[in-house]
Amino acid sequence: DESERPPPVVRYRMNNVTTTSDPIGNRETILILTPLARFYQGYWDNLLQLSYPHELISLGFIIPKNWEGNTATSQLQERIKKTQSGPQKKRFASITILRQDTEIPLQSQSEAERHKMQNQKARRAAMSKARNSLLFTTIGPTTSWVLWLDSDVVESPPTLIQDLASHNKPVIVPNCYQRYYNNDKKAMDVRPYDYNSWVDSTIAQSLAEKMGDDDILLEGYPEMATYRSLMAYMFEENGDPTKEVQLDGVGGTALLVKADVHRDGAMFPAFAFYHLIETEGFAKMASRLGWTSFGLPNYLVSHHLIGKICSIQN
Amino acid sequence: DESERPPPVVRYRMNNVTTTSDPIGNRETILILTPLARFYQGYWDNLLQLSYPHELISLGFIIPKNWEGNTATSQLQERIKKTQSGPQKKRFASITILRQDTEIPLQSQSEAERHKMQNQKARRAAMSKARNSLLFTTIGPTTSWVLWLDSDVVESPPTLIQDLASHNKPVIVPNCYQRYYNNDKKAMDVRPYDYNSWVDSTIAQSLAEKMGDDDILLEGYPEMATYRSLMAYMFEENGDPTKEVQLDGVGGTALLVKADVHRDGAMFPAFAFYHLIETEGFAKMASRLGWTSFGLPNYLVSHHLIGKICSIQN
Numbered sequence: 318d319e320s321e322r323p324p325p326v327v328r329y330r331m332n333n334v335t336t337t338s339d340p341i342g343n344r345e346t347i348l349i350l351t352p353l354a355r356f357y358q359g360y361w362d363n364l365l366q367l368s369y370p371h372e373l374i375s376l377g378f379i380i381p382k383n384w385e386g387n388t389a390t391s392q393l394q395e396r397i398k399k400t401q402s403g404p405q406k407k408r409f410a411s412i413t414i415l416r417q418d419t420e421i422p423l424q425s426q427s428e429a430e431r432h433k434m435q436n437q438k439a440r441r442a443a444m445s446k447a448r449n450s451l452l453f454t455t456i457g458p459t460t461s462w463v464l465w466l467d468s469d470v471v472e473s474p475p476t477l478i479q480d481l482a483s484h485n486k487p488v489i490v491p492n493c494y495q496r497y498y499n500n501d502k503k504a505m506d507v508r509p510y511d512y513n514s515w516v517d518s519t520i521a522q523s524l525a526e527k528m529g530d531d532d533i534l535l536e537g538y539p540e541m542a543t544y545r546s547l548m549a550y551m552f553e554e555n556g557d558p559t560k561e562v563q564l565d566g567v568g569g570t571a572l573l574v575k576a577d578v579h580r581d582g583a584m585f586p587a588f589a590f591y592h593l594i595e596t597e598g599f600a601k602m603a604s605r606l607g608w609t610s611f612g613l614p615n616y617l618v619s620h621h622l623i624g625k626i627c628s629i630q631n
Numbered sequence: 632d633e634s635e636r637p638p639p640v641v642r643y644r645m646n647n648v649t650t651t652s653d654p655i656g657n658r659e660t661i662l663i664l665t666p667l668a669r670f671y672q673g674y675w676d677n678l679l680q681l682s683y684p685h686e687l688i689s690l691g692f693i694i695p696k697n698w699e700g701n702t703a704t705s706q707l708q709e710r711i712k713k714t715q716s717g718p719q720k721k722r723f724a725s726i727t728i729l730r731q732d733t734e735i736p737l738q739s740q741s742e743a744e745r746h747k748m749q750n751q752k753a754r755r756a757a758m759s760k761a762r763n764s765l766l767f768t769t770i771g772p773t774t775s776w777v778l779w780l781d782s783d784v785v786e787s788p789p790t791l792i793q794d795l796a797s798h799n800k801p802v803i804v805p806n807c808y809q810r811y812y813n814n815d816k817k818a819m820d821v822r823p824y825d826y827n828s829w830v831d832s833t834i835a836q837s838l839a840e841k842m843g844d845d846d847i848l849l850e851g852y853p854e855m856a857t858y859r860s861l862m863a864y865m866f867e868e869n870g871d872p873t874k875e876v877q878l879d880g881v882g883g884t885a886l887l888v889k890a891d892v893h894r895d896g897a898m899f900p901a902f903a904f905y906h907l908i909e910t911e912g913f914a915k916m917a918s919r920l921g922w923t924s925f926g927l928p929n930y931l932v933s934h935h936l937i938g939k940i941c942s943i944q945n
């Protein structure tokens with residue numbers, strides 16, 4: 318009788334949970350976390366082609382509770398059903414879908430609108446809370462790694478997880494690019510997309526010093542030139558994909574974190590934290606907890622091309 | 632065949648998880664979290680006598696991996712075994728025990744040694760990380776409340792959870808006292824124990840302003856008089872136990888938190904956060920996320936009496 322069985326007691330020795338440069342060899346579990354406003358088939362296809370053993374991968378999604386979110390949830394659930402009843406090798410260990418209880422401002426707006434400077438703080442504060450809710454409720458005692466992966470990352474090497482983990486860094490971020498049609502070259506081309514991975518500058522720091530307590534520095538806006546070194550611009554054609562750069566801010570489009578960094582308390586500040594917010598604030602918080610962030614300027618993942626002209630930052 | 636079954640997909644609508652002043656009526660689940668260095672029978676007895684439905688209570692412990700921790704783990708597991716195979720009504724919903732992977736400085740030392748000012752920062756930073764590990768790995772999507780309860784809290788009203796929850800506050804803390812033998816009165820008496828629940832003062836704030844980035848303010852040390860209003864001193868004999876005071880810092884001996892406050896990202900900073908750390912830093916972080924903390928100066932819980940003379944602060 319179920320009701321008579323003593324409820325479960327689970328014991329974990331946290332030093333048995335390793336996080337190494339050989340995660341497959343050590344059977345390390347990874348949690349892939351995706352805040353998801355819109356479903357992209359390209360995202361799902363890319364996820365399925367990851368060669369990291371799927372039985373070691375758990376997935377977590379947080380989806381807004383509005384109409385668009387309902388659509389995205391149905392689309393996602395349809396794909397999940399198919400995958401989880403398909404070939405054993407492709408199935409994931411477990412999947413959690415959270416429907417958000419709060420509305421995120423501006424999420425239904427266009428990319429240009431979303432990226433407007435005055436809209437960024439409220440939006441990124443809300444995104445921080447969504448990421449934290451997802452993180453706090455899905456990370457478990459046996460999680461070794463957390464891979465943050467935006468729902469519009471549609472292309473990455475199949476070995477993404479192994480490649481990033483092989484660096485054995487607390488926090489590591491690839492360079493997020495966008496494919497587009499270059500009208501001058503009359504050919505497809507790539508351009509930088511994520512401006513949140515950077516090395517700090519003295520100019521940015523002195524800008525920060527003059528700011529009010531609640532003000533945040535934002536990257537990619539000409540009216541607030543920070544002179545930070547952006548990883549987006551460190552890409553070299555045919556450059557070594559294993560080249561590392563130590564970073565002070567990171568973006569979240571694709572971001573691998575040792576679970577212990579989060580377990581120590583590193584989350585996504587929804588408030589100005591050293592005048593930083595969300596993923597950039599996360600890097601600062603990790604650093605206050607003694608963990609260093611790194612970027613791979615020549616290791617690319619691709620962001621979906623939305624509409625025709627995409628980034629106001631170009 | 633187990634291996635053929637599609638792995639579970641779990642969907643949660645977070646707005647279905649309520650956190651109200653009538654938690655029993657609404658069948659709200661609570662997670663009781665205890666960092667535990669030493670096992671006290673009084674703690675376990677007190678836990679068992681809580682009248683909140685045990686089937687709505689999950690327990691989480693984090694225990695150091697040293698010799699003392701091994702002993703505490705055995706003692707705890709023995710009690711758990713008895714309780715979880717005893718009367719259905721007394722059994723808890725689930726229990727998680729984490730064995731820490733890092734050593735906490737000074738935890739095996741005497742109370743006097745632990746409370747020395749220069750030892751506090753390292754100790755409380757390590758305690759913060761232990762609390763965060765426990766929190767991040769046990770809080771789930773269906774958790775409504777988190778009750779932080781130190782392992783040396785040996786006495787509380789059976790209605791502790793209902794009483795605290797009835798205030799319907801994001802963060803609420805009772806007043807933690809210690810029973811002792813008063814030699815002057817030749818009788819048992821009570822004295823304040825927890826100095827971490829306070830209302831801020833302008834003096835403390837100007838002390839903080841002059842401090843280095845990494846320095847922290849500590850309460851209860853004559854050499855650093857903060858002139859904060861300590862809840863410990865607001866206790867009135869026969870005072871109204873429902874009286875509320877808004878607080879800027881909180882202690883963690885017993886502390887009820889709406890799970891959404893944590894899910895938004897409020898954790899225990901292991902670094903100087905506005906010159907605060909651990910539970911006091913938590914209150915500040917909650918406030919930066921828009922959540923206010925309250926204390927109940929006339930609602931008492933009791934801290935174990937260790938040794939003969941206990942608090943260097945008296």
Ligand SMILES: Nc1nc2c(ncn2[C@@H]2O[C@H](COP(=O)(O)OP(=O)(O)O)[C@@H](O)[C@H]2O)c(=O)[nH]1
Binds near residue numbers: 353355417431
């Ligand atoms: N849960 C949730 N996710 C969102 C919301 N808005 C955006 N996202 C997701 O968060 C990630 C980053 O958002 P996106 O709009 O692509 O940001 P940008 O590329 O930096 O402009 C993507 O995976 C989005 O699908 C929201 O309101 N709620």
Ligand SMILES: Nc1nc2c(ncn2[C@@H]2O[C@H](COP(=O)(O)OP(=O)(O)O)[C@@H](O)[C@H]2O)c(=O)[nH]1
Binds near residue numbers: 668
């Ligand atoms: N996991 C863990 N818990 C600890 C450690 N040291 C103390 N604790 C627990 O943390 C709580 C607060 O510690 P305690 O020594 O009572 O602090 P104090 O009463 O403020 O001096 C109690 O529940 C302790 O059992 C440690 O090293 N690891």
Ligand SMILES: [Mn+2]
Binds near residue numbers: 467469620
């Ligand atoms: Mn995007």
Ligand SMILES: [Mn+2]
Binds near residue numbers: 781783934
């Ligand atoms: Mn104690």
